[in-house]
Amino acid sequence: MRSWRLIPLKNLLNIIVSCIRIKEFSRFVIKDLLGSVPSMMDGLKTTQRKVLFAAMEDLKEKKQVDEFAGDVVSKTVYRHGRSSMEGTIIGMAQTFVGSNNVNLLKPRGQFGSRYEGAKDHSRAHYLFVELNDITKFIFRDDDKDLLEYLEEDGMLVQPKWYLPVVPMSLVNGTAGIARGWASNIPNYHMNDVINALFKLLRGPTIAEDSNSISLKPGYRGFKGRVEKSTDNDHGINCTIYGCATEISDTVIEINEIPPGRTIVEYKTFLQSLLPDASNRSEYSKMKYPTIECFQELHEDANNLRFRVSLDKGNMMFARKRGLLEAFNLVSRMPVETLNLLDEMQQLRQFLNAEETLTAFYDMRLPYYAARKAKLLERMSNDMTRIDNTIMYLEALDKGEIKQINRKKLIAKFTEKGYKAIPNDGDSGFDHLINLSCDELDFECTQSRGGKGRPASTNGGNAED
Template sequence: GNKPTRLMGILKLEDAHLAGTSESIDCTLFLTEGDSVKAVVVSGLEKIGYDKNGVFPLGRKLLNVRVATSEQIAKNLEVNNLMKILGLEYGKKYDTVEDLKSLRYGRLVIMTDPDPDGAQFKGLIINFLHYNWPSLLRLPFLQQFVIPIVKATKGIGELAESLTFYSLDEFEQWKTQTENWRHYHIKHYKGLETLRKEEVKECFSNLQRHQIDFRHGGDDDDRAISMAFNNKHLEEWRYRLNVWKNACKDLRQLGFSGDLYAKDIKEVSYHDFVKKDLIRFRNMEYVRSVPSIMDGFNERQRKTLYTCIKRDYKEEINVAQLAVSVAENCAYYQPDLLIGTITGLAQDFVGSNNINLLIPNGQFASRHLESKDVGSPDYIFTMMSKITRKIFHPRDDPLLKYRTDGNQSIEPEYFAPIIPMVLVNGANGIGTGFKTKIPKQNPREIIENLKRMLNGEKPNPMDPWFKGYRGTVERIDQLNFVISGELAVLSPTTIEITELPVDVPTENYKKSVLEKLLCGSEECPPIITDYQEHHTDNNVRFVVTMTEKMMQQVESEGFHRAFKLQSVYSLRSMLLYDSNGSLKTYNSVDDIMNEFYEVRLELYRKRRDYFSGKVEALRARLVNQNNFLTEISSKVLIVDSEKFDVLLEELRRRNYAPDPLIAWEKK
C-alpha cells in the first residue's frame, strides 16, 4: 500500500523528515527504551540531523507476540504504533532490499542500556519481527547501538588521555598490561543516561563504531529466537542457563568476563545474541525470583541483609532510608523495588515469616489484606532482629564469597545460616514460564532433624507449618497437603469461622466467598442471611447466620466445602539455586535438607580450620614478640642506634619471620 509521509496521533514520535518519501530507504529510526533514552538520542540528532533520522520511545517492553492471543496483539498500543511508524503490513513478505523501499524507514536501530533489561528489550523486538516477517531479519535492516561500559581518563583539559572500553574483557586486559592504571580515573557507564551531552555527540559523530549489525546466518538463528520466546522450551533454557553460568565462572577464573561486544566488533548473529546476551536477562529474572538453597534469599533479600550487617544499625531506620542504603552499598539501581523486599523480611503476621529477620516497627501489613495495607516507607521503621546474627553467625563472614560490581565489593554469592532458612520461611517466586514454591516448616522440627542427621539417623518427615496458624495441615501423599480452616456450629442457625486457608487474605475471602453466599446468583440462590466480622490483628472471626433448613443442607454437603475453607498445597514446584549456583528442581523437603546439611557441615570444617589457623598465626606473632623482647633485655639485640633497614636485615638473619598474622591473612 501507499506509505504515509506524515503520521498523526503517535505521541512522542520524532519522525524523520524524509520518512515515507522516495528516500525512506535511507532513513533510520532509533527505537529507544523509554523517554530518558529518547532524550539522549535527541542530543545526538543535533549532530546528524532529522532529515533521515527519527526517534521513538517505547513506553514499556514490547508484547511477546509468540505466546500472545490475536486479541491481545490487536489491542496492544506498542505493536500498533511500531507497525505504523515502520510501515509494516501483516502478510506481506520482505525478501529483498527492494522490498524495504515500501517501508517508511529502511533501517531500525535499537537503543537500550547495556544491562539485562536492555537485552530483553532488544530480544522482544527481534521476536516481533521474526514471528511476523522472518525474512526481514535476513536483510540489512536491524541494528543495535552500543556504548562504552568503562572509560579511563588521565589528566585534564586538552592534554587528557582518554581510553574507552566496550567490554569488561578489554578493560581487564588493559589493567593487567598497564602498571599505573590506578592513576587513571575509572568511570563505569551503567546506561545511556550516564553519558554527558558531549559524549553523546561523540558517539553520534562515529556511528560506524556504535551501530552493530544483527546478522542472520541460517537455521541456527531461527531456532535460537524461537527457543528464547516459546514457553515450550523452558527446560532447554534452564539447561543452557546452567551451562552459561558455569562457563562464566571458568572465564572469570581466567580473567575474562565473556562479554559479547568485544573490541571492533561489527556484527552479531542472532544465535550469539540469544545465547550470550539475552541469556543475561533470563538469568537476572531467575536471580530476582528464585532463592538459594543455602540462605533462602533471592538477590534483593540478600543485598538487604548484607547492608544491615555491614552498616550494623544500632537504632531503627525508616524503610525508605534503608532502601537507599542498600542501593548504595550493593550497587542496586532501583531502590524503589527494595521497599517490598524490606517490609517482607520484617512481616510477622500469620502466613508471612516463621522467623522475621527484621523488626517491624509500624504498620508492616496484616493477614487481612496480604501486604496491601503496609504503611508508607517514610513512616515505618525497622532494624535487625537479635536472632538474625545468631542464625547468620559472624564467624561465617570470612568464609563467604563476595561478589563485586566494578571496584565495589557487594553481597556474597550466598550466606550460610546455621539452619536452612529456605525451609523456615519458605519462598514464592514467579517469572516468564516458571514458578517456585517452597513450603514453610517448623524451625524446631528442622533443628531436631539436623541433630538426628549429625547422629547418623534419618530425618523425620515434616509437614508445612505456619507460626500462629490455628487451622490444620493434613498430608494427602508425598507431594500434596490439604490446609483447612476452622469452623464451629454455635446454634441451629449460626456458625463461627475462626480460621481460613493460610494463603487466603481475610478481605479476599469476604468478597469472593461470603458476599457471594449472601447475595447469590442466577445459578445459585443465597445460602446465608448475614455475617458479622470480629477480627483482631492476627485472628479471624466471622459469625455467619442462615436458616435452619439451609444449615441442614450445608451440613449434608460439608461445611468446609460449602464455605471454601480448604486449599491444596503442592510441593511440585520447588525450584532453587543449588550450592554451586545452578538451577535445580528438588523433589522433596528431604532433598533440600540433605544438600544443605552436607554444605553446612563442610563450612563448619572450614570455619574450624580458618580460626585455628588464625590462632596459630597469633601464637607465632607472640613468640616473635617474646623472642624480640628477650633478646633486647639480654642485650643480644641492640636497636637504639640501628637504622630501620639495618635492624630489619638483622632480624631476618636471626630467623624472625615476617608478621605471621599478616602473612596468614594474605594466604
C-alpha cells in the same frame, strides 16, 4: 579442496544480528534466573541477599526503610531503583501469618497484616527496620571468611550466597518466577527443620535416605492444622484447614482461615453467601450454605473472628458437608515447585522438601570443618601476636632490641625466633612494627597485660 559458499552481505548481517540477539537474550535469561529463583544455600534471591549484606554490615540501630534502601542501593550497586528495594526490605520484615516464619529484619511500624496481606503496609518513609536478633545466630559471623564476595564496578558487594545454619528456603518458603522456570515452596516450622537436621546428624546412613525424615508445611501463628497428603497422584502436597466452631444450632464462629487468604477476601466470600447477593451462582448454592448475616469481631488482624448466623436448614447442610468445607476453610496445596540454585548457581530441581533438606545437609556439613580450621588459625595467630608482643616489649625493656629501621627490625625478629603471622603485612611482623607509643610503654603494658599471657604459651595449642 574445500569449496566455500558465498553468502550475500545482507544475509551475513542478518546472521550476525541473530547471533548477537541470541547471546544477549541468553545473558538476560541467566541474569533473570539468578535474580528470581532463590538459592538452595541461603534461601535468598539476589536482592534479598543485598539487603541482608547491608543490614549485617551497617544496620546497627533502627533506620527508616527509605533511608536504608538508599544505603543498600549505594553499598551493593543495585540498579533497579529505590522503590523496588523498599518493597524487598518491607517483605523481609513482615510477620503476619503466611509471610515469614523467621523475619530477618525487625519491623517498626505497619508492615502489612492479614487484612490485606502485604498491600496494607505504610509508606516506606514511615517505617523503620533493624537487624533481627535471631539473624546473627542463623547467619554466623564465624562463616564470613568462607564466603565468596562478588565484585561490581570495582566494589566488593554481597557474597554469592550465605551459609545459614538451617535451610532458609524451607523455613520462609520461596516464590519466584523466571523465564521458563518457577520456584514455589511453602513455609516449614523452624523447629521441625532443626529436628530433621539433628536426625540426619545422628548417623551417616540416615543422611543417604531422604525417606527417613518427614516434613510438612507450617506457618508461624497459624491456629489451624496442616495434613500432609500420602498420595500425590492428584498433584496435592498437603491440605490446610482453618477453624470453625458451632456455637448454637444457628450460629457458627470462624477463628482461622488458611494462610494466603486475607480477611478482606474472606469477608467478600461471606458476603457472597447472603440471600441478596447479586453474584451468587447456582454452583455456589449447591456447594455453600446461605447465611442470614455475619459479624466481624476481630480483636486484631492476628486474632480474626467472624460470627455467622444461618437458619437450621442451612446449618444441617453445613454439618452434612462439614463445617470447614461448607465455609471454604480448606485449602489444598499443590505439590511444590522445588527449583533452586545450587552452590554452583546451577538450577536444580528437587522432588520434595526432604530431598531439599538432605541436599542442604550434604552441602553445609563440610563448611563446619572449614569454619573450625579458620577459627583455630585465627586463635593461633592471636596467641602468636600476644607472645611476640610480650617478647618484644621485654626485649625493648632489657635493651636487647632498639627501635631501628623496619628492615633491621624484621631481621632481628627472625634472628630472635619470633613467629611470623601469615597475611600480617609483607613480613608477617606488622603487628609489632605498627605498635603505638602507648602500647610500647612497658610498665603500662605490664600493668594491663601481665596477667594476660595465655596459658597456651606454656606448651599448649589452639585446639586444646
